[in-house]
Amino acid sequence: MATTTTKIKYSVNYIQKALAQAYQSENLHVENVETATRKQNGENFCSDIYRLTVKYRKTPESPIEVGKYVIKNLYPDVAVMGTCEKLLLLQILPAMDEILGKASPSTEHKLNANCLYCDPTPGTEDYLLEDLNALDYTSMDRQKGLDLYEAKICLQKLGQFHAASMVLIQEQPELVGKLPPSQYSKGLEFDLGRVIILNGTDYAAKAFAKEMPEIAAKMKAHLRDTYAKRMRSVVDPKNSAFNVITHGDLWVNNILIHKAAEKAVFVDFQSSFVGSPAIDLHFLFYTSLELDVLLHSQTELLQHYHESLTNTLKACHYTGSIPTFQQVTDEIQRCLLYGYYAAVCELPICCATREASEDFGLHTFEDDEVMRKKRGQLFTNPRFLKTVRSTLPIFHEKGVLETP
Known part of the structure; x- marks a missing residue:
């Protein structure tokens, strides 16, 4: 039996236990594990990601099978604070998948990487997930952003995701x-x-003070009370005119696309909550779209999203009121502050260059002076x-920057 090639805490016995539970086979035996760390600074602030290739037998007499998996390990400080990812992966997403499967079994409706095992140890959040790369899903270029074709694939999936969540809200409140x-x-x-929004907005206001003095002054005046309210x-x-379960952190790194099949899946559900669909739409638009698409194709993308949302709700026999396109656009306008926040505070982090990402991690957010210096790099990014x-x-x- 081989040990893993990367030094991590996950022993072969741990992986064997996880797979035995996942495949409901007490006699499952792991023959070999090959492990590689997928860790890019500036991309995974809260977790370590390990990619596994595992050879195993489900019973002593069974032939050897090869499986490809991902282990996601949330950092202890993050796990102790708690996220909603365990609830999403173990209960909410499977329920949404079941809703979509029953509604239209022949229609592609995969929302996320299936969770095969979750470590039950208190104070930890460790997950064994299927490897989406092995299913031909790939990550997009965060420096470039999504083109119109890629964005439509993502919006098609987001419409499905939000529609299934609306049914779940109704059926399992x-x-x-x-x-x-x-x-x-x-x-x-x-x-x-404080670090991302208040300090980030203050830094941006100073950075653009000479270039846009009136706007910069309003950005400063907007802090803190008006912005928070x-x-x-x-x-x-x-x-909200209508509510969905939001992804909560929907940007290019948390989306994988299968271009040939024109489908997408989402990952990293640590920040989900019930709220307006405009939360996800604005965050996706202002962190992840090519600038030309952002400026000239929003209406087309919203129509594409609304069509997917409507068709999915009808297929699921949703008994509530199906949102109109006007309601979607009204929510976009009502929540425009979220787009402003995403563009000014999140985009510089989301599109950080490889050089700026070299020493960028969770520790960066914990030191104001380190973060201030880091913003000096982030704010030189041409895309930002x-x-x-x-x-x-x-x-x-x-009127986003107006104060009372």
């Missing part, structure tokens, strides 16, 4: 009720809110600069 609210529901005065309003589900220079005047024109 107790289950959905276990989801915590948005981290921004109580304001921005917590560590990540309006963000709470945006993420409050009581203010072009996007923000193009979108800040739009946010300004549409």
Whole structure:
């Protein structure tokens, strides 16, 4: 029996136990494990990812099978704080998959990487997942962003995802009720809110002060109280025309696409909550689209999303009111602050260059001075600069930066 080729805490016995449970075979025996670490700084802030190739027999007499898997290990500090990923992977996503499967068994409806095993040890979040790369799903280029073709594939899947969640909200409200609210529901005065939004916006306002003095002044005036109050309003589900289970962190690194089959899946469900669909739409648009697509194809993409949402709800025999396209666009307008937040605060992190990502990790957010220096690198990124220079005047024109 071979040991893993990368030094990690996951022994062959651990993997054997996980697969035995996943395949419901007490006599499953692992013959060999090959492991590689998939760790790119600036991309996985909260976890380590290991890719496994495992040779195993389900019984002593069975032929050797080869499986490809991913182990996702959340950092202890993150796991102790708690995320909603375990709830999503073990209960909510399987329920949504069942809803879609019953509605249209022949229609492609895969939402995520199947979770085969979750370590039950208290205070840990370790998952054994199917390897999506082995199923021909690939990651997109975060430096380039999604083109119109790729974006439509993602919006098709997002429509399915949101529709299935609406059915689940209706059919199993107790289950959905276990989801915590948005981290921004109580304001921005917590560590990540302060570092990412308050400090990030302040830095951006100073960076663009000479170039856009009126806008920069309003960005500064918007901090802190007005921004926090309006963000709470945006993420409050009581203010939405209709609600879905949001992904909560939908950007290019958390989406894999199978181009030949024109389908996509989502990963990393640590930040999901019930709220407006515009939360996911704005975050995706302002962190992950090519600038030309962002500026000129939003209506086309929203129509594509709405068609997928509507068709899926009808296929699922949803008994509630099916949202109109006008309701979708109204939510986009109501939640435009979230697009502003995504463009100014999240985009520089999401499109960080390889050089800027070299020493970028969770520790960076924990030290204000280190983060300030890091922003000096992030704010030189050509994609970020072009996007923000193009979108800040739009946010300004549409009143996002106004204060009482």
